[in-house]
Amino acid sequence: MTATAEPAKVRGETILAVDQLVKHFPISQGVLFKKTIGQVKAVDGVSFELRRGETLGVVGESGCGKSTLARLLMRLETPTAGRVTLEGRDLLRATGADLRRLRRNMQMVMQDPYTSLNPRMTVGDIIGEPFEIHPEVAPKRSRRQRVQELLDVVGLNPEHLNRYPHQFSGGQRQRIGIARALALRPEIIVCDEPVSALDVSIQAQVINLLEQLQDELGLSYIFIAHDLSVVRHISDRVAVMYLGRIVEIGTEEQIYQRATHPYTQALLSAVPVPDPEARDRRTIIRLTGDVPSPAEPPSGCHFRTRCWKAEEVCATQDPLAVPRAADPHPSACHFAEVRTEV
Amino acid sequence: MTQNAVRPTPASPTPPGGHLLEVRDLHVEFRTREGVARVINGVTYHLDAGETLAVLGESGSGKSVTAQAIMGILDTPPAYVRAGQILYQGRDLLTRPEEERRQIRGAEIAMIFQDALSALNPVFSVGWQIGESLRERAGMSRADARKRSVELMDLVRIPAAAKRLGDYPHQFSGGMRQRVMIAMALALDPKVLIADEPTTALDVTVQAQIMDLLADLRRDLGMALVLITHDLGVVAGVADRIAVMYAGRIVEHADVHALYRAPAHPYTKGLLESIPRLDVRGQALSSIRGLPPNLMAIPSGCPFHPRCPYVQQVCVDEVPHDLVLGDGRTSACHFAQEVHDDRDG
Numbered sequence: 001m002t003a004t005a006e007p008a009k010v011r012g013e014t015i016l017a018v019d020q021l022v023k024h025f026p027i028s029q030g031v032l033f034k035k036t037i038g039q040v041k042a043v044d045g046v047s048f049e050l051r052r053g054e055t056l057g058v059v060g061e062s063g064c065g066k067s068t069l070a071r072l073l074m075r076l077e078t079p080t081a082g083r084v085t086l087e088g089r090d091l092l093r094a095t096g097a098d099l100r101r102l103r104r105n106m107q108m109v110m111q112d113p114y115t116s117l118n119p120r121m122t123v124g125d126i127i128g129e130p131f132e133i134h135p136e137v138a139p140k141r142s143r144r145q146r147v148q149e150l151l152d153v154v155g156l157n158p159e160h161l162n163r164y165p166h167q168f169s170g171g172q173r174q175r176i177g178i179a180r181a182l183a184l185r186p187e188i189i190v191c192d193e194p195v196s197a198l199d200v201s202i203q204a205q206v207i208n209l210l211e212q213l214q215d216e217l218g219l220s221y222i223f224i225a226h227d228l229s230v231v232r233h234i235s236d237r238v239a240v241m242y243l244g245r246i247v248e249i250g251t252e253e254q255i256y257q258r259a260t261h262p263y264t265q266a267l268l269s270a271v272p273v274p275d276p277e278a279r280d281r282r283t284i285i286r287l288t289g290d291v292p293s294p295a296e297p298p299s300g301c302h303f304r305t306r307c308w309k310a311e312e313v314c315a316t317q318d319p320l321a322v323p324r325a326a327d328p329h330p331s332a333c334h335f336a337e338v339r340t341e342v
Numbered sequence: 343m344t345q346n347a348v349r350p351t352p353a354s355p356t357p358p359g360g361h362l363l364e365v366r367d368l369h370v371e372f373r374t375r376e377g378v379a380r381v382i383n384g385v386t387y388h389l390d391a392g393e394t395l396a397v398l399g400e401s402g403s404g405k406s407v408t409a410q411a412i413m414g415i416l417d418t419p420p421a422y423v424r425a426g427q428i429l430y431q432g433r434d435l436l437t438r439p440e441e442e443r444r445q446i447r448g449a450e451i452a453m454i455f456q457d458a459l460s461a462l463n464p465v466f467s468v469g470w471q472i473g474e475s476l477r478e479r480a481g482m483s484r485a486d487a488r489k490r491s492v493e494l495m496d497l498v499r500i501p502a503a504a505k506r507l508g509d510y511p512h513q514f515s516g517g518m519r520q521r522v523m524i525a526m527a528l529a530l531d532p533k534v535l536i537a538d539e540p541t542t543a544l545d546v547t548v549q550a551q552i553m554d555l556l557a558d559l560r561r562d563l564g565m566a567l568v569l570i571t572h573d574l575g576v577v578a579g580v581a582d583r584i585a586v587m588y589a590g591r592i593v594e595h596a597d598v599h600a601l602y603r604a605p606a607h608p609y610t611k612g613l614l615e616s617i618p619r620l621d622v623r624g625q626a627l628s629s630i631r632g633l634p635p636n637l638m639a640i641p642s643g644c645p646f647h648p649r650c651p652y653v654q655q656v657c658v659d660e661v662p663h664d665l666v667l668g669d670g671r672t673s674a675c676h677f678a679q680e681v682h683d684d685r686d687g
Contacts, residue, residue: 276598
């Protein structure tokens with residue numbers, strides 16, 4: 001990372017701020033005269049901050065809106081409402097050269113290393129493609145060398161730049177995806193389930209690579225995953241999502257040791273622990289039923305239909321994600337408390 | 343190693359009348375245009391009534407192919423069983439005519455799959471699909487099959503079963519679809535249920551529900567369960583014994599408690615060390631170096647040797663045999679005892 005005339009970058013300062021971000025997808029009916037008959041509330045008022053050099057984990061089950069959140073941040077989808085501020089500039093209203101510059105600073109690693117790489121392009125072309133859009137980052141003459149450097153950084157053989165994606169294994173392909181994300185020297189990388197398609201023995205290699213790159217390049221990560229153990233391992237702070245909202249957010253320790261939201265507690269208790277001796281010691285909170293449809297989320301607290309603590313107030317009043325007396329980190333539950341038994 | 347003397351060990355004596363299901367030295371290869379892939383290279387394991395055996399391995403280790411060979415649902419070509427026996431109640435299934443295998447499939451040994459949405463037929467109602475084997479195989483009338491289907495859906499805890507009988511697979515959530523598939527598998531009251539990654543496509547809260555259900559059903563119906571998975575956490579929760587597969591072989595076979603306490607094969611050890619733990623926050627993850635082998639060119643000697651931290655010349659030259667350790671477990675490693683005793687290395 002070359003230090004130019006930009007202001008000094010302080011680790012820990014807010015680099016990205018998301019404020020009440022909303023994305024509703026219309027459900028339409030009819031062939032000729034489409035009319036909107038409802039809204040899928042994929043992301044329904046999400047706010048958080050990302051600090052320089054940290055990893056913010058985002059966990060939640062399928063359909064909770066975590067991938068839509070990633071796509072909104074990358075401006076691959078247009079939000080219905082809300083505000084995203086990147087380095088003090090409004091990302092959602094930026095256009096032209098301004099938008100291009102902001103986009104350069106935030107890149108993405110996709111989940112599926114098999115479909116996110118174009119099978120007809122060589123690895124060199126895939127990793128070098130961002131330079132076509134941002135030629136100022138690497139002049140044409142030095143591109144080949146820059147691509148080889150990137151391959152080296154992610155632990156691949158720099159000589160392999162003329163190979164095609166099918167000649168690589170899943171883990172190696174994910175490294176190619178990471179190299180592509182690093183090409184423009186971004187400060188933020190949004191990782192959407194980066195290791196969930198990989199085998200256990202390969203998962204650890206990719207996680208270690210991401211951590212090492214963060215140390216060397218001072219990157220900030222938004223790390224989206226459904227695997228709570230992986231998220232705990234890599235994250236400094238964690239946000240738990242349910243039906244389009246963040247129900248609880250805090251440091252890794254606050255979420256994993258002192259969770260106060262019933263959903264977080266249930267989620268954590270359900271994670272299988274690789275220790276047969278723990279079989280009888282653990283009490284799993286068994287949630288009944290399925291996640292309600294995001295097209296018709298329950299009134300008030302979205303989790304109340306599956307919650308064992310639900311009372312009348314939960315149906316009428318939206319619990320805000322605010323610090324609660326039970327533990328001073330934001331939790332969106334009227335009855336937030338730390339679970340005592342493990 | 344000594345304190346678990348009361349637990350049944352892998353080398354537990356064969357019960358009178360033999361094991362319920364036994365796979366002996368099975369070899370399967372896939373003949374493709376690019377060459378021959380040796381997918382299963384001498385797999386041996388057994389299952390007794392009422393127990394849960396976990397078969398653990400990563401993609402390409404051959405865990406699902408073994409199950410497909412047991413069920414007799416391998417795609418031939420490209421898959422060919424080259425050698426071995428699959429004994430069910432003493433009968434070798436591989437030598438039996440197709441009609442006899444059909445009688446065993448479903449009624450004696452049933453299987454559920456990872457992806458319930460693609461395993462179910464989208465154009466028939468779930469009630470029809472659950473009842474299909476009852477009508478075709480058990481000779482039930484339509485009305486009886488319907489009644490039994492509702493009972494089966496109740497058994498797998500699908501709420502309002504009678505009302506949902508006419509619904510189609512797409513109207514069910516992922517967890518409910520998996521329950522439908524379990525109900526189908528249980529229709530003919532099998533003695534063995536093979537579950538191939540039954541919860542991999544599901545969210546953790548739903549995964550916990552399905553694993554509970556499988557454990558309860560196994561106990562209540564007295565079935566034996568083969569759980570095929572890549573998830574060390576799921577195995578720890580339910581299995582009695584565990585067989586770890588690598589490159590088409592069982593590399594370690596042990597009582598589940600013993601294995602997690604002290605793995606005796608470097609691959610198992612590497613796997614256990616490379617998973618991030620929810621209950622223990624560690625430093626950098628130790629990873630297994632290198633890549634899983636290409637099954638068309640499996641390394642000489644021990645197939646794990648290019649990735650193994652314990653590797654010696656003998657590993658390159660000689661295929662390790664199953665070494666029986668003190669507590670009756672086996673490990674296909676020349677240095678099994680060292681690996682087992684080396685707890686912190």
